[in-house]
Amino acid sequence: MAIDLEQFHEVFFEESLEGLDLMEQGLLAINGGEQPDAEVINTIFRAAHSIKGGSGTFGFTAIANFTHVLETLLDEARDGTRILSTEAVDLLLQSSDCLRAMVGSLQAGEPIDDSTSGPLVVAFEAMLAGDTVPASEEASTTVPDAAAIPSVDSGLSHNDIVEASINSLLGADDEASLNNDGTSGAGGSDEDGGSSGGGAEWKISFQPDPEILMTGNEPLRLFRELAAMGAMRTEAHTQSIPDFDHLSADECFISWTLWLTADVSRDEIVEVFDWVVDECKLEVELVGDASEELSPVVAEESAQAAESPQEPAASAPVSEPEPVPEPEPAPEPKAAPVATPAATTPAAPATAKESEKAAPATPASSSSSIRVGIDKVDSLINLVGELVITQSMLSELGNNFEMEKLDRLSNGLEQLLQNTKELQESVMRIRMLPISFAFNRFPRMIRDLAQKTGKVVDLQLSGEQTELDKTVMEQIGDPLVHLVRNAIDHGIEPAEERLANGKPEQGTIKLDAYHQGGNIVIEIRDDGRGINPDVILAKAIEKGIVSAGEDLPESRIFDLIFEPGFSTAAVVSDISGRGVGMDVVRRNIKSLGGRIEIQSKLGSGSTFKVYLPLTLAIVDGQLVRVGTETYIVPLISIVESLQIKPELVNRVSGDMALYRLRDDNVPIIPIYREFGIEADNTVLENGLLVVVEGEGQKIGLLVDDLLAQQQVVIKSLVSNYKRVEGVSGATILGDGSVSMILDIAGLIRQVSERSQKRRGRKSGGSGSNSQHQAA
Amino acid sequence: MAQILVVDDSASMRNMVTATLQSAGHQVKDAGDGQAALTIAKTGRFDAVVTDLNMPIMDGIELVKNLRSLPNYKYTPILLLTTESSADKKTQGKQAGATGWLVKPFNPEKLLATVDRVLS
Numbered sequence: 001m002a003i004d005l006e007q008f009h010e011v012f013f014e015e016s017l018e019g020l021d022l023m024e025q026g027l028l029a030i031n032g033g034e035q036p037d038a039e040v041i042n043t044i045f046r047a048a049h050s051i052k053g054g055s056g057t058f059g060f061t062a063i064a065n066f067t068h069v070l071e072t073l074l075d076e077a078r079d080g081t082r083i084l085s086t087e088a089v090d091l092l093l094q095s096s097d098c099l100r101a102m103v104g105s106l107q108a109g110e111p112i113d114d115s116t117s118g119p120l121v122v123a124f125e126a127m128l129a130g131d132t133v134p135a136s137e138e139a140s141t142t143v144p145d146a147a148a149i150p151s152v153d154s155g156l157s158h159n160d161i162v163e164a165s166i167n168s169l170l171g172a173d174d175e176a177s178l179n180n181d182g183t184s185g186a187g188g189s190d191e192d193g194g195s196s197g198g199g200a201e202w203k204i205s206f207q208p209d210p211e212i213l214m215t216g217n218e219p220l221r222l223f224r225e226l227a228a229m230g231a232m233r234t235e236a237h238t239q240s241i242p243d244f245d246h247l248s249a250d251e252c253f254i255s256w257t258l259w260l261t262a263d264v265s266r267d268e269i270v271e272v273f274d275w276v277v278d279e280c281k282l283e284v285e286l287v288g289d290a291s292e293e294l295s296p297v298v299a300e301e302s303a304q305a306a307e308s309p310q311e312p313a314a315s316a317p318v319s320e321p322e323p324v325p326e327p328e329p330a331p332e333p334k335a336a337p338v339a340t341p342a343a344t345t346p347a348a349p350a351t352a353k354e355s356e357k358a359a360p361a362t363p364a365s366s367s368s369s370i371r372v373g374i375d376k377v378d379s380l381i382n383l384v385g386e387l388v389i390t391q392s393m394l395s396e397l398g399n400n401f402e403m404e405k406l407d408r409l410s411n412g413l414e415q416l417l418q419n420t421k422e423l424q425e426s427v428m429r430i431r432m433l434p435i436s437f438a439f440n441r442f443p444r445m446i447r448d449l450a451q452k453t454g455k456v457v458d459l460q461l462s463g464e465q466t467e468l469d470k471t472v473m474e475q476i477g478d479p480l481v482h483l484v485r486n487a488i489d490h491g492i493e494p495a496e497e498r499l500a501n502g503k504p505e506q507g508t509i510k511l512d513a514y515h516q517g518g519n520i521v522i523e524i525r526d527d528g529r530g531i532n533p534d535v536i537l538a539k540a541i542e543k544g545i546v547s548a549g550e551d552l553p554e555s556r557i558f559d560l561i562f563e564p565g566f567s568t569a570a571v572v573s574d575i576s577g578r579g580v581g582m583d584v585v586r587r588n589i590k591s592l593g594g595r596i597e598i599q600s601k602l603g604s605g606s607t608f609k610v611y612l613p614l615t616l617a618i619v620d621g622q623l624v625r626v627g628t629e630t631y632i633v634p635l636i637s638i639v640e641s642l643q644i645k646p647e648l649v650n651r652v653s654g655d656m657a658l659y660r661l662r663d664d665n666v667p668i669i670p671i672y673r674e675f676g677i678e679a680d681n682t683v684l685e686n687g688l689l690v691v692v693e694g695e696g697q698k699i700g701l702l703v704d705d706l707l708a709q710q711q712v713v714i715k716s717l718v719s720n721y722k723r724v725e726g727v728s729g730a731t732i733l734g735d736g737s738v739s740m741i742l743d744i745a746g747l748i749r750q751v752s753e754r755s756q757k758r759r760g761r762k763s764g765g766s767g768s769n770s771q772h773q774a775a
Numbered sequence: 776m777a778q779i780l781v782v783d784d785s786a787s788m789r790n791m792v793t794a795t796l797q798s799a800g801h802q803v804k805d806a807g808d809g810q811a812a813l814t815i816a817k818t819g820r821f822d823a824v825v826t827d828l829n830m831p832i833m834d835g836i837e838l839v840k841n842l843r844s845l846p847n848y849k850y851t852p853i854l855l856l857t858t859e860s861s862a863d864k865k866t867q868g869k870q871a872g873a874t875g876w877l878v879k880p881f882n883p884e885k886l887l888a889t890v891d892r893v894l895s
Contacts, residue, residue, distance in 0.1 A: 003795050003883040012787035046829045050785045053858040056880030057788065064880070214843070216852040216874035221892060250849075275875035278866065 005058050012054045013107045014369075019047035020096045020103075021440060027089050027096070028443045035083060044092075045074045051099065062112045063102050069124045070095050076128075088127060093444065095120055199230055199263040201288045206258065206273070207281040210251035217276050219252065225272050230262020259287070370470055372430050380426050387419045428617070432467035435513045435522070438477050439464055442484055442511060449488045456495055456506040457488055463513035468520050471616050472592055476522070479585040483524045483608050484509065486582075491528030491606055501603065503527070515614075519594075519636075522610040531600040533557040540566065558598040562586040590694070590745075593619065593636055611636070619714055621731075621741065623707035624690060626671045627678045630739045631703075632712055632731060637744040639691040639698060641706060644668075646685040656755065657684055659691075659700050666691055667751055670702040674726060674747070680704045694745040697752070701742075714741060726750060776800040777822035777894050782812040782838065783856065784830040788879075792825060792856070795883040796890065809833025813841050820847055823893055825877075828857040828864065836871045843872035852893035856881075 026044040030036040048071045055063035070092065076082035084092075098116045105112050204226070208219055226232055234256055241253040260269065269284050270277075394412045397405055439461050446459045468476070492498075492507035499505055510525040533554050540546045540560045552560075560566060564583040589596050593613045600606035613619065613636065621632035622641075648660040649668070658665040668689065672679035681687050681704050689700040712731035717724055717740075728743035779801050783789040786807075793803045804819070806812035810833040812826065824842065828835035835855055842848040855868045855876040865876060877889045 003791070003798055005791065005883075007794070008787045008791045011790055012785075015786050043831075046784070046831065049829050049858060050788075053856075053879040054785055054787050056858065057791065057882075059880075213850060215869065215872050216850050216893065218850075218893075225892065275869075278869055 009058060009106075012058055013103055016051050016054065016103050017100065019050055020100050023047040024093065024096050024444050025440065027093050028447060030084055030089050033083060033085055035080075036077075041074070041078050045071070045078050048074055060106060062114060062117070063099065063106075066095070066099065066102070066117045066121065069121050069128075073124060073128060091120065091123055091127065093447075095124075199261050200286055202260045202262070202264075202266075202269060203283075203285045203287045204258040204260060204269065205255070205281070205283040205285075207255035208252050208276065209279045210253060212252050212276060212279045213250060215276075215279070217279070219254075219256070222272055222276070223256075223258065226258060226260055226269070229264050229268070230260055232258055232260045232262075234258045255281075370431070370433075376426070376429055380423075380430070383419065383423045383426055387416075387423060390415045390419050428614075429467070431470050431617075432614075433470050433473055434465045435468050435473070435520075436461075436464035438468075438473055438480060439511055439513075441477070441481070445481065445484065446488065446509065449485065453488060454494065455488065455492050457492055458506050458508050460508060460510045461512075462510070466513040466515065466520060468513075468612065469614065469616055472520075472612055475588060475592055476610070476612060479588045479610070480522065480524070482582070482585050483610075484511070487524055487526040487528065487606070487608075491526040491530075493529050497529075516611075520612045520614060522612065523607055524610075525605065525607040527605040530602040530604055530606055531558060531561075531598070532602055536560055555598070558600060561598075562596070592616070593634065595636060617714060618711050619741065620709065621712045622690070622709050623733075623739070624671075624701070624703040625705040625707055626675075626703050627680060629675075629677055630707065630733065630737070631671065632739055632741045633690055633692060633701065634741065634744065635709060637692045637694055639693050641688065641690045644684050644687045644689050644702075649684055656758075659689060661691060661698070661700075664698055666698045666700045667755075668700045668702055669747060669751060672702075692744045694748045697748050699744075699748055699751055701747075712739075712741065776802065777890075778802045778804075778820065779890070780812060780816060780821040780824045780826075781805040782807075782809065782824065782826035782830070782835070784808055784827060788827065788856070791883075792886060795886050796825075798883075799887050799890075801890075809835065809838035809841070812838055816842060816848065817845065821851060823890060824848070824851060824853045825856060825890065826853065828855055828868070835873075836867050839868065839871040839873045854889065854893065 023044050026040045026047075029040050048067050052064055052067035052071055055061075055067065073082070073088065073092070077084050077088075082088075095117075098120055101116065102112050206219070206222075212219070223232070223234065235258075237255045237257070238253075240255070241247070247253075266284055266286075270282070273280065273282050390412060394409075394416065397409055397412060401409070442461070443459055446457050449455075450457045487509050488507075492509070493501070493503075495505045498507065508527045510523070512523040512525070514521055514523075536557050537546070537552070537560070540557075540563070541548050543565055545560060545563045545566060546552065562582045562585070564581065566581065566583070586596055589610055589612070593616065595611050597609045597611070598606065599609070619632075620635040622635055622638055624631050624633055644659065650658045650660060650665065652658055652665075657668040659668050660666075668684060670679070670682065670684075671677075672682065681702075684702065688703050688706060690703055690706070691698055691700045712733075714729040715731055717727060717730050720730075724740075726743055726747045727740045728746065729741045730738050731741060733739050776799070779796050781789055781792045781796065781803055782805065783792065784807050789805050789807070793805050796803045804815055804821075806815050808830045809826070812824070813833070816824070824838075826835045826838055833841075835857070839853050839855075842851070842853060852874040853872070855865075855873050856879060857864060857868075857876060858879040868876060874893055875889070877886060881889075
């Protein structure tokens with residue numbers, strides 16, 4: 001094979017998945033039983049159709065066969081012979097899931113599992129058979145297409161069920177091979193000209209309509225193809241050519257009779273005329289077999305035909321539209337090996353093969369890619385253009401600098417700063433995708449869940465165009481799904497309960513995304529029953545998460561649902577409670593450098609707010625100074641900064657000082673000791689404490705000074721140096737010095753490990769305070 | 776070799792057709808829908824056009840009609856790439872002025888043979 005089709009697979013997978021998303025969105029917009037918007041149906045049809053075409057071409061027979069059944073149903077919907085019922089929409093939705101799984105299997109290089117597609121095909125079959133609209137007859141003409149799909153993917157399980165049901169479904173009359181459908185009416189194919197040895201002689205009368213040239217069809221090309229089959233002589237009938245004044249270059253006035261001696265069947269001859277059968281009168285007759293000696297006659301007669309005096313006028317209209325050097329088929333009169341066109345055809349793949357070898361084969365890589373709007377790329381190019389201008393201006397200045405040009409220099413540098421900043425922002429934007437990528441899955445999910453729970457839920461999306469870093473987007477999907485599931489399962493009440501409480505029967509879930517101070521906020525708001533703090537507290541006490549006597553503010557109580565091992569659902573339902581708890585949701589969000597907040601009012605609903613950093617490459621940091629070093633504390637983890645009041649310091653366990661912060665006892669971690677550096681201030685009293693929080697625990701960092709807050713670009717320590725405990729990365733500050741970004745969660749882990757060890761040692765009766773202090 | 780315009784909304788098919796034609800030495804430009812194809816067609820001259828039928832914005836049939844109304848494309852061979860072998864689509868395509876069709880699924884050899892058929 002000349003072209004390695006595998007190189008196109010990855011693109012096919014990607015576009016199929018995109019197509020399935022579109023299909024799903026379209027299906028969700030359809031109200032079962034109503035005549036849907038034509039454009040919606042078209043979009044759905046197009047998606048299925050493209051997948052079918054591609055999968056067939058790339059040899060994914062199982063997908064092609066499955067999509068074919070889908071397409072049949074959609075085709076009926078498209079031409080109006082079928083209104084899609086709710087059941088049909090459900091079935092189509094399930095099919096899109098099934099196709100997604102099939103594409104996923106192919107992508108992963110796994111065999112396709114047809115346990116889902118089989119039953120779906122049976123269901124489609126039942127649905128299609130259910131009504132006797134003549135549309136099914138029309139659909140049958142597409143059967144040969146699917147049946148003829150070459151089963152290239154022998155590695156994949158061939159879907160017999162699909163095949164069988166398509167056939168039974170559509171009453172397949174499999175007369176057609178790929179190209180000759182529509183032609184069988186042309187001549188009645190029952191006498192299939194005994195194309196035995198030596199070849200038969202066929203007489204072909206071909207009378208094209210005058211307009212045949214208008215569709216780009218050229219009789220000469222047809223003859224060339226026939227001539228490639230065997231020996232041919234032709235006779236042109238020029239009597240219909242009008243006089244010169246009435247001659248039109250657009251029209252064909254000649255008809256032909258051709259005698260072909262070749263070992264071919266009628267169908268093979270008719271196939272040559274496949275594209276023009278509607279534009280000509282065509283008769284193909286078997287006139288004899290090859291016993292007679294033809295060649296000399298052929299040569300003579302066709303030469304005569306081409307060169308007879310009245311011929312120039314005749315050939316003019318034919319050759320004019322597309323200048324062909326030789327008039328008429330005269331070039332191929334000899335019965336001997338004529339076949340020039342035939343020679344070019346096999347030659348083409350050969351050359352193809354060679355150039356394919358020469359071209360560097362791009363391997364089908366599965367590395368993740370990003371689709372960027374052309375406007376973003378354009379703005380980038382624009383900015384680079386400006387940068388180049390600034391650069392040339394500056395180098396011009398530098399080449400012959402004089403003091404009076406100082407103003408221009410500082411202007412130029414200002415401009416450079418501006419360019420760089422804009423360029424940075426622009427490059428960052430390339431990684432950003434609209435959050436609709438994450439939101440898109442919810443309409444379908446809500447529909448399914450509403451059906452399952454019997455609740456009536458309306459989903460409202462807003463802020464879909466808010467952009468989010470691609471990596472963040474990929475990782476926030478599951479937590480969001482969990483939160484939305486919870487909102488339906490635990491939040492929205494059943495319709496009766498809502499009506500009884502004077503609420504509208506239909507529950508509402510709102511998803512919103514917006515920017516707020518360098519963060520993206522994603523809100524999941526429901527108008528359900530709200531969270532009852534008393535229930536939560538009781539449950540938490542029962543689970544031993546908090547002790548009975550504790551008096552917690554409401555917001556702290558809500559936060560308890562994020563504690564590991566907490567689940568309020570009395571019965572673990574099919575929807576939520578799949579083993580992934582809210583603690584995992586919070587952990588995932590935190591690992592992205594984000595946080596989650598709950599607001600809830602009993603009886604009127606809850607709001608979950610997820611705060612996420614715009615990007616993982618840049619962090620908002622608080623610069624702190626310890627001795628001569630500058631460290632960066634991620635702003636998102638800072639609870640507050642305060643000056644230590646000596647009376648609130650408590651040295652319970654000897655060496656580790658605790659700071660009483662309202663209800664909490666916060667361990668104080670002197671950074672200088674942690675990293676073994678010199679500090680200005682080593683006494684706690686009146687020192688500066690930055691209280692940070694991570695993984696549900698707080699610690700206080702003792703620092704010398706608080707400096708500016710600024711955005712810093714995170715550079716990996718691991719890839720540039722090695723992993724360092726307590727440090728998540730580094731950045732380069734404006735003055736060129738390197739500054740470490742503190743890993744708050746890591747520091748907290750270290751602290752708790754240390755205190756556990758200490759406790760262990762204490763109980764062992766050994767260990768001295770000084771040792772711990774050194775640690 | 777010939778200048779060919781390839782039109783398909785599916786990137787994988789478009790890439791495949793383009794690469795195949797290029798491998799045979801043809802010069803190829805491509806477009807993702809009929810509207811874009813028409814714009815490209817107006818700026819250049821192509822010896823043949825290979826187009827998908829079902830596309831957003833402007834489908835293959837509309838494209839054929841539009842191309843045929845341009846003096847430069849009055850006789851240019853236009854091939855429809857389609858999975859729909861049903862007679863009515865072909866008829867529509869023919870009426871719009873298409874030269875012929877190539878039924879998906881097809882392999883690169885079949886594509887080249889068919890394109891060769893319409894190139895003089």
